[in-house]
Amino acid sequence: MDSNIIIKLNNVNFYYGNNRALTDISMTFRKNKVTALIGPSGCGKSTLLRLLNRMNDLIDGTRVEGEILFEEKNIYDPEIDPVEIRKKVGMVFQKPNPFPKTIYNNIAYGPKLASNNTGDINTLVEQSLKQAVLWDEVKDILNQSAMKLSGGQQQRLCIARALAMKPDILLMDEPTSALDPISTAKIEELIEELKKNYTIIIVTHNMQQAARISDETAFFYLGNLVEYNKTEKIFTNPDVKHTEDYITGRFG
Amino acid sequence: MMRWRYLKQSAFFALVRASALIITLTLGGIILYILMHGYSVISWEFITKPPTDSMTQGGIMPAILGTIYLTLGAIAIGLPLGVASAIYLTEYAIQGRMIRLIRVGINCLAGVPSVVFGLFGLAFFVIIFKFGSSILAGSLTLGFLILPTIIGASEEALKSVPQTFREASLALGVSKWQTTYRIVLPNALPGILTGSILGIGRAAGETAPIMFTAAAFFTSKLPSSIFDEVMALPYHIYVLATAGTNIEATRPIQYGTVLVLVAVVLGINLVAILIRGYMRRNKRW
Ligand SMILES: Nc1ncnc2c1ncn2[C@@H]1O[C@H](COP(=O)(O)OP(=O)(O)OP(=O)(O)O)[C@@H](O)[C@H]1O
Ligand SMILES: [Mg+2]
Numbered sequence: 001m002d003s004n005i006i007i008k009l010n011n012v013n014f015y016y017g018n019n020r021a022l023t024d025i026s027m028t029f030r031k032n033k034v035t036a037l038i039g040p041s042g043c044g045k046s047t048l049l050r051l052l053n054r055m056n057d058l059i060d061g062t063r064v065e066g067e068i069l070f071e072e073k074n075i076y077d078p079e080i081d082p083v084e085i086r087k088k089v090g091m092v093f094q095k096p097n098p099f100p101k102t103i104y105n106n107i108a109y110g111p112k113l114a115s116n117n118t119g120d121i122n123t124l125v126e127q128s129l130k131q132a133v134l135w136d137e138v139k140d141i142l143n144q145s146a147m148k149l150s151g152g153q154q155q156r157l158c159i160a161r162a163l164a165m166k167p168d169i170l171l172m173d174e175p176t177s178a179l180d181p182i183s184t185a186k187i188e189e190l191i192e193e194l195k196k197n198y199t200i201i202i203v204t205h206n207m208q209q210a211a212r213i214s215d216e217t218a219f220f221y222l223g224n225l226v227e228y229n230k231t232e233k234i235f236t237n238p239d240v241k242h243t244e245d246y247i248t249g250r251f252g
Numbered sequence: 253m254m255r256w257r258y259l260k261q262s263a264f265f266a267l268v269r270a271s272a273l274i275i276t277l278t279l280g281g282i283i284l285y286i287l288m289h290g291y292s293v294i295s296w297e298f299i300t301k302p303p304t305d306s307m308t309q310g311g312i313m314p315a316i317l318g319t320i321y322l323t324l325g326a327i328a329i330g331l332p333l334g335v336a337s338a339i340y341l342t343e344y345a346i347q348g349r350m351i352r353l354i355r356v357g358i359n360c361l362a363g364v365p366s367v368v369f370g371l372f373g374l375a376f377f378v379i380i381f382k383f384g385s386s387i388l389a390g391s392l393t394l395g396f397l398i399l400p401t402i403i404g405a406s407e408e409a410l411k412s413v414p415q416t417f418r419e420a421s422l423a424l425g426v427s428k429w430q431t432t433y434r435i436v437l438p439n440a441l442p443g444i445l446t447g448s449i450l451g452i453g454r455a456a457g458e459t460a461p462i463m464f465t466a467a468a469f470f471t472s473k474l475p476s477s478i479f480d481e482v483m484a485l486p487y488h489i490y491v492l493a494t495a496g497t498n499i500e501a502t503r504p505i506q507y508g509t510v511l512v513l514v515a516v517v518l519g520i521n522l523v524a525i526l527i528r529g530y531m532r533r534n535k536r537w
Contacts, residue, residue: 055423060346087425097416099435110424113434158420165424 006031006169006199007052012066014047016059021047023223025066029169034191034200036214036231038207040246043220045203049171052201053089054082087114090162094174096154098146098161103138106146106157110165124164132160133190152183159190163198170194172202176209188213207247211235219243286514290507298508302472307492308501312509314474318387318482319456319516321475322466325391326398326455327448333395334402334451335437335444341403342410343432362400367460369397374464388478390466397461398451405447409440438531445528449521456517459486469495485513 007029014022022044029035037045050056051068054075067074075085098106107125125142129135134156138149146157155175162170172191176184191200191213204210210217211231218228219242227234227243238244301311337358345351373393383389413436421431459467467487475482489509492502 053423055419058419058422083425083427085425086423091423093416093419093423095416097414097420099417099420100439109421109434110426113426113430114424161420161424 002028004030006070008069010067010069012051012064012068014044014051014056014065015063017061021223022051025225027218027225027228029199029201030216031199032195032197033215034195034202034213036210036217037201037203037220038205038210038217038246039220039226041205044223045220046173048220049091049173049201049203052169052171053086053091055086055091057082087165088167089169089171090165090167091171092155092158092162092173092175095178096151096158098149098154098157100145100147102143103146103149103157104142107161107164110161114165128160128164129157131163131194132156133186133193134160150183152179152186155179155183155187156190159187159194163194167198169199169201172200174203174205177205184209207235207249219246221246283514286507286511289504290509290511293504293508294511299512303470306498307470308498308505312483312485312488312505312512314471315483315485315488315509316512316516317474318467318484319486319513321387321482322390322394322462322484323452323456323516323520325387325478326394327452329391329395330398330402330451330455331448334399334448335406337399338403338406338410338444339432339437342407343428343436358400358403362404365460366397366458369393370461370464372396373461378465384479385464385466385468385481386479387466387475387482390462390482390484391478393461393465394455394458397458398448398455401451401454402444402448405450406440406444408447409443410436412443413439442528442532445524445531449524452520452524453517456520457486457513459490462487463490485509485516489513 005028009025009027012022012025013020025048037048039045047056051064052070052075056062056064064076068076070085070089073080075082099109101109104125107128108121111121111124126135126139129138134153137153138144138157146154149157155178159170159175176187179187188209191202194200195215202210202214214231216229217231217234219226219234219238219240221242227238227240229239234243235247238247244250298311299316300313302314303312304310341351341354370393373389373396377383377389377392378385381389383392417435417439418431421435422428426434462484466481467484468481469491471481471483489506492506492509493499
């Protein structure tokens with residue numbers, strides 16, 4: 001596998017019971033890039049994202065065909081422990097979902113339970129909050145409940161929480177759709193910054209956002225990968241008419 | 253038209269209010285009645301001394317202590333077992349016919365008359381396991397009696413923990429068990445306790461399950477181990493009211509004992525409510 005490639009999907013099909021949600025997807029994700037997944041509601045973006053950290057395992061009656069290679073190994077190989085995959089592939093959800101714990105404990109929770117963590121937790125908490133550009137706002141209230149933060153702060157806390165596990169990849173499922181424009185701008189800036197150290201795969205319904213922050217864009221429709229290319233190319237001169245119609249808002 | 257609707261609404265409110273009033277009055281009436289008849293015998297002596305003179309004099313201390321032991325024993329057995337079952341049923345089991353069957357079984361168990369539990373305890377714990385009539389046998393019997401209540405309450409409480417908490421934890425690479433133990437269970441605990449209070453009150457108040465498994469007609473000595481039998485408040489009331497040597501003479505003591513039993517049950521509930529209140533702080537989502 002090319003050293004610039006971190007994840008490779010080969011002919012992946014995914015089923016919820018008898019319903020196929022993804023059809024024969026083959027694609028690669030590049031290291032230290034931001035890849036945006038776009039497409040109309042129900043086209044399978046979240047499903048694809050949740051395949052990459054095996055979160056779909058939690059839903060009864062789902063089935064995967066094909067292979068998804070990460071570090072040369074198929075993450076759906078029976079001998080792979082999904083828990084280990086999730087340590088390396090972090091996730092941020094659409095709705096901020098901090099634990100009902102203190103700010104400090106939200107961050108410390110994962111590393112404390114992950115056996116491979118040896119470093120100093122205090123340093124790690126500080127470092128993660130700084131990376132998520134939240135440190136200055138919360139450094140004096142670390143023992144306050146995370147539920148009292150604003151939505152935008154909560155989302156950055158969730159990003160910090162994921163970063164504290166030192167993942168290689170960060171999956172984000174519409175991370176700003178529940179936030180105001182100022183919080184959204186902050187998170188977008190943050191993503192710019194994070195891609196130096198992480199590979200980011202982000203689902204978004206906001207075309208400007210995809211154009212602003214991503215290096216590559218994949219357009220999905222009804223479980224099929226329609227077009228996948230450099231973001232610039234997708235937004236200026238897409239190969240497929242369907243893609244153009246979607247990004248120009250001609251159909252939803 | 254408007255007027256008719258308004259009338260209907262007021263009639264409905266009146267009805268609802270009346271029902272609430274009837275319940276309150278009944279409860280108040282019972283408590284008042286017990287208080288009036290019982291309070292005259294309540295004294296420091298009454299709650300700290302054993303009965304004397306064929307139980308027509310003296311206090312009820314061994315019965316109070318016995319009921320506390322049995323209730324705590326029932327909680328110690330019913331709560332972990334019930335919570336563990338509920339965790340299995342809601343968090344781990346693949347929902348299907350088998351699980352539905354188990355749930356039906358649990359509901360049936362809740363409907364089994366308490367005397368049947370008593371006989372089961374007698375046959376199983378007292379005789380087969382040779383625990384004899386003892387705190388252990390009685391606690392086990394009461395523990396099983398309250399199991400369905402605790403399982404039901406715990407399942408509700410576990411289900412009410414937002415799915416997003418589980419997802420957030422699992423997505424960090426925290427194992428399923430750790431997620432259940434560190435995130436789901438702490439957030440469900442106030443709910444588990446709330447529901448379990450009902451079961452705890454029942455354990456303290458039941459007579460039939462302990463009649464054959466734990467309760468002594470009379471013993472002035474206090475239990476020294478979990479293999480000793482004890483007096484217990486509900487059974488003591490039953491004994492005084494039906495089988496004592498002088499039923500009329502013990503009437504005030506009967507009411508006094510009832511009063512103490514009600515106080516103990518309310519006391520246990522109060523403790524559980526306080527614990528719950530304490531745990532609920534900082535747990536808003
Ligand atoms: N838990 C589930 N059980 C069954 N079917 C599901 C489940 N989750 C998603 N689906 C189906 O799979 C398809 C893809 O859903 P998915 O959530 O991946 O879409 P999406 O592109 O993320 O949409 P949105 O933009 O609305 O979030 C849809 O048809 C949806 O109905
Ligand atoms: Mg989605």
